[in-house]
Amino acid sequence: MAQQNIKVALIGNPNTGKTSVFNQLTGLRQQVGNYPGITVEKKIGVCKLSENTNATILDLPGTYSLNASSIDENVVIELLMNKNDDNFPEVIVVVSEVENLKRNLLLFTQIKDLELPTILVINMSDRMQLKGIELNIPLLEKELKTSIALISSRKNIGIEKIKELILNYKNLSTEPCLNASSIDKEYFDKLRKAFPNQLLYKLWLVITQDVNFLNLERNEIKNSFTKSHADLKRLQQKETIKRYQFINDTLKVGQTIDVSKATDIRAKLDRILTHRIFGYLIFFVILFGIFQSIFEWSKYPMEFIDSSFASLASFAKIHLPAGEFTNLISEGIIPGVGGILIFIPQIVFLFLFISVLEESGYMSRVVFLMDKIMRRFGLSGKSVVPLISGTACAIPAIMGARNIENWKERLITILVTPFITCSARLPVYAIIIALIIPNEKLFGFMSLQGLTLMSLYLLGFGVALISAFILNKTLKIKTKSYFVVEMPSYKIPMFKNVSINVIEKTKAFVFGAGKIILALSVVLWFLGSHGPGEDFKNAQKIIEENVYSSKIPVNPSVIPDRVSEYKLEHSYIGIIGKSIEPVIKPLGYDWKIGIAVVSSFAAREVFVGTLATIYSVGSHSDEEDTIKNRMAAEVHADGSKIFNFPTGISLLLFYAFAMQCVSTLAIVKKETNSWKWPIIQLVFMSGFAYLVAFIAYQVLK
Amino acid sequence: MNIQEILTYLALALAIVFLYRKFFGKKKSKKIVAMMVVGVVNQFFCKFEK
Numbered sequence: 249m250a251q252q253n254i255k256v257a258l259i260g261n262p263n264t265g266k267t268s269v270f271n272q273l274t275g276l277r278q279q280v281g282n283y284p285g286i287t288v289e290k291k292i293g294v295c296k297l298s299e300n301t302n303a304t305i306l307d308l309p310g311t312y313s314l315n316a317s318s319i320d321e322n323v324v325i326e327l328l329m330n331k332n333d334d335n336f337p338e339v340i341v342v343v344s345e346v347e348n349l350k351r352n353l354l355l356f357t358q359i360k361d362l363e364l365p366t367i368l369v370i371n372m373s374d375r376m377q378l379k380g381i382e383l384n385i386p387l388l389e390k391e392l393k394t395s396i397a398l399i400s401s402r403k404n405i406g407i408e409k410i411k412e413l414i415l416n417y418k419n420l421s422t423e424p425c426l427n428a429s430s431i432d433k434e435y436f437d438k439l440r441k442a443f444p445n446q447l448l449y450k451l452w453l454v455i456t457q458d459v460n461f462l463n464l465e466r467n468e469i470k471n472s473f474t475k476s477h478a479d480l481k482r483l484q485q486k487e488t489i490k491r492y493q494f495i496n497d498t499l500k501v502g503q504t505i506d507v508s509k510a511t512d513i514r515a516k517l518d519r520i521l522t523h524r525i526f527g528y529l530i531f532f533v534i535l536f537g538i539f540q541s542i543f544e545w546s547k548y549p550m551e552f553i554d555s556s557f558a559s560l561a562s563f564a565k566i567h568l569p570a571g572e573f574t575n576l577i578s579e580g581i582i583p584g585v586g587g588i589l590i591f592i593p594q595i596v597f598l599f600l601f602i603s604v605l606e607e608s609g610y611m612s613r614v615v616f617l618m619d620k621i622m623r624r625f626g627l628s629g630k631s632v633v634p635l636i637s638g639t640a641c642a643i644p645a646i647m648g649a650r651n652i653e654n655w656k657e658r659l660i661t662i663l664v665t666p667f668i669t670c671s672a673r674l675p676v677y678a679i680i681i682a683l684i685i686p687n688e689k690l691f692g693f694m695s696l697q698g699l700t701l702m703s704l705y706l707l708g709f710g711v712a713l714i715s716a717f718i719l720n721k722t723l724k725i726k727t728k729s730y731f732v733v734e735m736p737s738y739k740i741p742m743f744k745n746v747s748i749n750v751i752e753k754t755k756a757f758v759f760g761a762g763k764i765i766l767a768l769s770v771v772l773w774f775l776g777s778h779g780p781g782e783d784f785k786n787a788q789k790i791i792e793e794n795v796y797s798s799k800i801p802v803n804p805s806v807i808p809d810r811v812s813e814y815k816l817e818h819s820y821i822g823i824i825g826k827s828i829e830p831v832i833k834p835l836g837y838d839w840k841i842g843i844a845v846v847s848s849f850a851a852r853e854v855f856v857g858t859l860a861t862i863y864s865v866g867s868h869s870d871e872e873d874t875i876k877n878r879m880a881a882e883v884h885a886d887g888s889k890i891f892n893f894p895t896g897i898s899l900l901l902f903y904a905f906a907m908q909c910v911s912t913l914a915i916v917k918k919e920t921n922s923w924k925w926p927i928i929q930l931v932f933m934s935g936f937a938y939l940v941a942f943i944a945y946q947v948l949k
Numbered sequence: 950m951n952i953q954e955i956l957t958y959l960a961l962a963l964a965i966v967f968l969y970r971k972f973f974g975k976k977k978s979k980k981i982v983a984m985m986v987v988g989v990v991n992q993f994f995c996k997f998e999k
Contacts, residue, residue, distance in 0.1 A: 546972060572953045572958040573952075573960070576960060763967070764968070767963075768968065769984045771964050771968065
């Protein structure tokens with residue numbers, strides 16, 4: 249029998265556990281992409297419903313209603329109104345949750361008006377007892393004209409019921425649960441007569457979308473039926489009131505809340521976690537714990553990966569047939585790829601902690617807590633979310649700023665987010681900190697290296713705030729703003745959600761950066777192992793002549809090292825590096841570091857991979873050697889270490905501030921619709937980074 | 950020119966094409982692909998003649 253496929257759209261308010269439901273239904277059979285032309289994340293997964301029926305589930309961005317006020321929300325409406333869209337659903341699953349059912353049902357009633365088969369999922373049933381909530385499901389099903397699945401995605405209860413309802417979606421009623429057109433009978437009758445073949449609510453959405461998004465081309469309907477903005481807004485308000493009246497009446501009989509039975513500790517916890525002194529103190533202690541753990545816990549797996557790649561390179565060199573391609577593998581590809589894979593443990597731990605904080609509901613408290621501080625710097629509490637997600641990557645963080653309705657606050661958030669320490673900076677920080685900061689403990693428990701890492705994160709955050717303050721004073725854009733944040737209940741993080749998030753983020757880091765690093769390793773190895781002119785070709789002869797004609801006796805065993813060094817200096821990469829040396833020398837960098845800095849303009853994490861490749865080419869040894877050891881062993885002509893304290897600090901500061909990410913510049917251009925802002929960002933951030941690194945090196949040396 | 954050299958030049962050509970496509974977009978990459986092919990073939994014959 250042929251395999252059947254049902255297209256399902258998963259819709260719901262933010263914080264209803266929609267993603268948990270999606271994860272439970274699809275497991276790891278997920279694909280993450282973007283909607284065409286825009287950068288809103290699109291998640292599609294497959295769920296097996298029966299022997300011969302699958303469901304393709306589309307996880308749509310969280311939305312509070314069909315009156316979209318952001319681009320994310322608009323994606324939902326555009327999809328539901330376009331029957332020709334490839335992803336147009338056959339059935340809609342609206343996810344709500346027991347504690348905020350009243351608010352969640354607003355979206356549900358709007359979707360029901362589109363006359364599509366709709367299932368209502370009420371999530372977090374495990375919290376009903378805690379909150380003293382009881383639901384009369386048969387009555388709610390009757391009033392809302394739908395089938396309801398009462399579930400707990402956290403405890404994996406009721407997931408089979410959702411599958412069963414999707415499988416039998418043809419039995420669902422498509423009748424709306426209320427008559428919203430009664431808010432202005434005359435207007436809607438006129439509309440109905442003019443477009444008798446069109447669904448009335450769809451027409452209404454088309455008209456009101458124009459009100460919210462101004463630029464949409466809805467020509468025909470717009471020309472004949474658009475009232476003034478004020479009138480339409482008034483009608484929208486009337487519609488919302490009408491819907492809430494219906495929801496109130498329904499819940500009055502379908503839901504009972506007995507506060508005396510509630511055993512929740514949320515209020516007590518909130519009082520402490522959002523306290524004006526303890527709140528910040530707790531947040532700081534949590535951050536401190538995270539950075540300590542990142543360094544301490546990832547030490548051993550990192551050492552293992554580093555030595556494994558060193559062994560692999562040495563194994564390849566010895567056992568593969570000698571020749572150019574073997575050299576490429578053992579000196580270019582393996583050290584280059586190893587230079588990025590070594591940071592997987594730190595990335596995993598960072599995202600593990602961030603996911604746990606998000607899943608537990610603590611992050612929303614942080615947003616609330618930080619709003620007061622953010623306002624002083626011209627940002628909103630909502631800017632905290634992009635700023636925190638900036639620790640992963642500035643690109644989704646900048647896209648996340650779309651939630652900020654106020655254009656000035658949004659622009660400032662976009663411009664300062666790249667200062668936040670992203671996961672691409674982590675490899676650079678980690679290796680330099682390990683080289684210049686001793687692995688010692690302060691007061692017996694505080695790792696100095698962990699403390700330095702935390703200081704760099706705080707530095708990034710501090711500079712972002714100061715820049716925001718300056719931008720707020722200089723940008724002449726007049727806007728009004730408000731701040732509304734939803735505080736979800738505290739939950740024990742779900743292992744499945746946390747692990748899927750960690751796997752996705754790590755995969756994006758490894759495969760996104762890994763492919764570029766692999767390709768760059770090949771190019772860099774080639775440029776480092778080939779060179780123009782006679783100096784490169786006759787390196788062996790020149791060094792031998794120098795050694796034997798020297799009056800100072802030289803140990804012949806150093807000749808191979810000197811030849812490698814000489815060849816590297818006269819290779820293509822050596823020539824490029826030497827030509828930029830005058831610019832970077834005042835910062836304390838030699839030409840090899842210069843090459844790594846220049847190549848990492850594409851992406852910061854390339855820095856370590858580049859150095860790993862350059863030092864690997866510059867060494868003649870077949871012995872196993874780790875990236876860290878190679879970097880630690882690099883010396884100037886006078887025998888002093890290249891990666892000393894002043895150079896290390898200068899590099900750390902340079903990477904903390906420099907705008908070294910082509911993809912971020914591209915996304916800023918897309919989000920601001922102008923080259924002006926990414927160019928300002930590039931010039932200001934890189935210039936500032938150069939200046940700070942210069943001052944730091946000159947003072948410390 | 951031995952097999953190791955051919956593989957090396959092939960890897961280099963692939964790496965350059967990949968990076969070009971990554972940073973300059975797929976549309977503009979036809980020209981660079983053609984140039985790379987010419988380069989590799991040219992390199993191959995130069996070495997082969999020697």
